[in-house]
Amino acid sequence: MTLVLIFLTFQFQEHLPKEWKKIMGCANVVPGGTVLKTYPFTSLLINVGCVTDIHMDPCYSSYCMVIPFGLMVKGSGCLDRM
Numbered sequence: 001m002t003l004v005l006i007f008l009t010f011q012f013q014e015h016l017p018k019e020w021k022k023i024m025g026c027a028n029v030v031p032g033g034t035v036l037k038t039y040p041f042t043s044l045l046i047n048v049g050c051v052t053d054i055h056m057d058p059c060y061s062s063y064c065m066v067i068p069f070g071l072m073v074k075g076s077g078c079l080d081r082m
Helices: 002-015 017-029
Strands: none
Touching: 002 017
């Protein structure tokens, strides 16, 4: 998982620099945020076998990253835009 987070960190920095600064700012003010295993992401949620409608949880301030793992066949891993 560490290599995945490192890869995502570099991709996020390169393609979304303004948003990256906001995420870093948030992680840096959370008590203990800089020592999180998921730093600079302040949380990591793994759903197994999950199917859900497009939604935005009210407690999220701005960004959510979805990474599907597994073999996707004939649209089984489709993601719509929010």
